[in-house]
Amino acid sequence: MPLSLDMVNVGAGALQLAPVFAVYAIVVAILGDRAPGAPGRPGWLLSARHAVHVVTGLLLVASGALVYAFLTRDYSVFYVFQNTRNSQSLLYTWTAFWGGNAGSLLFWATGLGIFTSIALTLHWRSQYRLMPMVMAVLMVIALFFLLLLNFVASPFKRLDFIPLDGRGLNPLLQDPGMAIHPPLLLTGYMSMSIPYAFAMAALLSGQLDAGWLRATRRWTLAAWGILSLGLLFGSWWAYRVLGWGGYWGWDPVENVALIPWLAASAYLHSAIITEKRGMFKVWTLVLVILAFGLSIFGTFIVRSGVITSVHSFAQSSIGPWFFAFLGTVLIVSLAAVVYRLPQLESRYRLDGLLSRESGFLFNNLLLISLVFVTTLGVLFPMLSELVSGVQITVGPPFYNQVNGPLLLALMLLMGIGPLLPWRRATRAQLWARFRWPVALLGVSLGGLLVVLRSFWPALGFAVAAFTAMSVIQEYVRAISARRAVTGEPWLQATGRLVSRARGRYGGYLVHAGLVFIAFGVVGSQFFKLERGVTLAPGETAAIGRYQLTYLALEERRTPAERVVTARLRVERNGALWTVLEPGKRFLAGFEEQPTSAIAIRSTLLEDLYVVLTGWDENGASFFLFVNPMMIWIWLGGLVLTVGGLVAWWPPRQPRPRPVPQGNRQTVSREAVSHV
Structure with a gap:
């Protein structure tokens, strides 16, 4: 001691x-x-x-x-x-x-x-x-x-x-997901400080060229990627532990983790235009300030305990300190932007509505709209209490009705933007680049309407298919062009193409990951099945194509915990498929706060998800869920992570080649041409 x-x-x-x-x-x-x-x-x-x-x-x-x-x-x-x-x-x-x-x-x-x-x-x-x-x-x-x-x-x-x-x-924190999720979010928050510091340094010193953007690009990608993983593991934890059959409930703490990610996404897109075309300078600076400010805001909400959340485990008096610091950051930062406005004026303007620059602009408008709506939803309980004395909570229906169409429009724009040329599009370019994705959009929407007989899920699947086709087409077009010049095999051409433009093709992989996630979200939200049942030993309940028979209840004790487990035989389409064992854990010292040990069996098409909710000498009660396409969300997160890593990975430095004595001038010209 x-x-x-x-x-x-x-x-x-x-x-x-x-x-x-x-x-x-x-x-x-x-x-x-x-x-x-x-x-x-x-x-x-x-x-x-x-x-x-x-x-x-x-x-x-x-x-x-x-x-x-x-x-x-x-x-x-x-x-x-x-x-x-x-x-x-x-x-x-x-x-x-x-x-x-x-x-x-x-x-x-x-x-x-x-x-x-x-x-x-x-x-x-x-x-x-x-x-x-x-x-x-x-x-x-x-x-x-x-x-x-x-x-x-x-x-x-x-x-x-x-x-x-x-x-x-807290028992809810004693889970592998919570061993990973909080440090990832905190690391994502803190790493946004670096791009913010460079932006403020550029504003305070007047060094407003693109140097600070080039210095912070990989820092921002790292922060964005870490936040992405934090959101993914948080959803995975909620799905496995909380026992309500979902993975995202528009909870305040979920939302304050999402909004810095949205702002960082907008900043990354805006920075591309600022670096390439010298446009959107004010946009870019405001977005990096916003991303950092929202990181502080997220820490404030989670750690102050001002808003109740299933993800928040802290109550303290640090709220006013964070609020004062956040206000100071925003006031000083935006004042610096206003002071430098004359130096931030762009020499270029949008040449046409149908251009990649316009696509980036609309992308940012949609992302900021999502930030605004989500932040308003988080703050609404506090604002309503301030005005009326009654705290009114905003729930999932509000977010689904408002953010749902915005997310759908953003997914559509993700498919449109990469197909648009820089500056201005001609009719020939639009026809060449859009005919196949638009054809797929029309055919898939018509077919899905016939099969699903429901407009919104059909539209969601069709838009995701359109964006997938856009990504595939861009890869195929670029690889084919390279092979036509070099004669390389497909795999070699793909590898070398990506290695020479990692930011671009890593970004396309991120889009592909988001397409996977979109398929999973649409499937799981619109076609979920659920029911609650109470079964005596030997009784059977059906859900979807599954029949679950309750076999027995078992109890296991150790000095650290007591675990109660139910055994269920599961048949699918009349044949034995698996045995599931949902349960409850009672940790020592927290006997009044049991946590669920949820039984999940996943396939490519759907998850069978079973929660033990209660029991007595006569039987046990369960919540049963069939969640379609859940694994697509986790696969999409994996693809998104790989894409972010590809975009972040440092470019390969060209190796200096020895210059033959008799060919110094020729080789020098080749080297200059290569650069």
């Missing part, structure tokens, strides 16, 4: 010391940048950089001390007492680090420090003129979290006595 107490002191001391170095880095970076002449005072800037690394090191020390306190079960630390217990497994003792406010804020701050140090190392030479303001902005963000950790939510607060056991982590 003495060693553990010493480590707690070391961690608390590191947190107390870190703000001093953060303030030093901010002041020295600004003064070093404001010195007359370029590049300011290099020695001062180097000193500020060293201070940033010290802040990162101190945060790592504090995080290590907290991990050590958890692993040694040091219950004199209130945060450890609150989030672990003797019977808790090693995995969930580790994940308890981010199980409450203090630990998640420390995780946020430590990750921010690591990313800041990496960004300074990678971009110190190439973006030297931006580095002072980048350091200052990132250290201001870090300082905010350090002040919270020292004065509002300290992870090293001690109890007056040392309990023999802790309370333990």
Whole structure:
């Protein structure tokens, strides 16, 4: 115990010391940048950089001390007492680090420090003129979290006595999905700080060329990809654990994770136009500010407890601090944009409505509309309580009715945009590029209407098929053109094509992943079957093409938990198909908070999903669901992740070739042509 107490002191001391170095880095970076002449005072800037690394090191020390306190079960630390217990497994003792406010804020701050140090190392030479303001902005963000950790939510607060056991982590968090989902979301949030810092550095320094965009493209892709994985694992966790048969319920915490992803998606598309054509400069800056602001907003909603959610496990007093910080960020950032407006005016205008530039513009309008509607839904309970004194919650019907058509339009535009040429489209180009996708759209919509006899699912499937055809056509057209020139085999031509334009073709793969997800969403939302049944041993219930016979109830006890399991024989179309074992888990210390062990059997077409809801000596009760095309959502998430990774992967640097003595001029011309 003495060693553990010493480590707690070391961690608390590191947190107390870190703000001093953060303030030093901010002041020295600004003064070093404001010195007359370029590049300011290099020695001062180097000193500020060293201070940033010290802040990162101190945060790592504090995080290590907290991990050590958890692993040694040091219950004199209130945060450890609150989030672990003797019977808790090693995995969930580790994940308890981010199980409450203090630990998640420390995780946020430590990750921010690591990313800041990496960004300074990678971009110190190439973006030297931006580095002072980048350091200052990132250290201001870090300082905010350090002040919270020292004065509002300290992870090293001690109890007056040392309990023999802790309370333990919330049972819903003791799941593999929750070991992955929260750190992914927090990492996605914190990594949006880097593009924001570069954007603010460009605004504050007046260096408004495309350099900051090139520096932040892969940072934004990384943040977007991590948020994508966080959303995917969150949906997977909800589907497997919560037991309501769904994966997305437009819950407030789900929504505040979605809206930074939507804003980052809009920013990535807008940045392409800004970099290629010098257009949408204000759009691009506002979008990166919005993406970062929404990341802070998401942390505020989840960690303040101001809104009730099945995904939120924290109640605290940090809400006003986050609200004040978010307001300051938005006011200062937008004021900087307004101040630089004369320098942000584009020399180019849209040449035509039917152009790729217009496609990007409409894409951004749809994404921002989704952000606005979803944010309004999240805030509506607070706004209604402020106005009328009664908290009115906005539920899934609102989001489905408003966001559903917007998402459908966005899916359609995802198919249209890549087919449009830059600047202006001719009739010949439109005919050549759109005839097959439009033909597929018309044929599939007509056929699906006949088969499904329902307009909205038929339209959803048809639009997804249109976008799929668009992606396939773009790949086939580009690969065929390359093969016509090089004569390469299909596989080799595909690999080399993608390696030379990873951003473009990785983006097409992301679109393909979203098409898979769209098929899964339409199928599972419109064609789900569900029923509740109570069965005595030997009785059978039917749902869809499945017949489920209740066999027996079993109970298993260990020091850590009690598990009750029901056994069901499942026949499909009259033949034995599988045996399912849904159950309930009662963790030690949380006997009044059981969690569901849901039984799921997946196929390419549908999931059979069974939840045990109750039992007595006469039988057991179940909720039965048949969820069509669920696996398409998870496959789509995998394809989307691969596409994001392809787009993020660094381009291959061309190898210098030796120049033959007698052909120096010829080879030099070839090299210039290649570049």
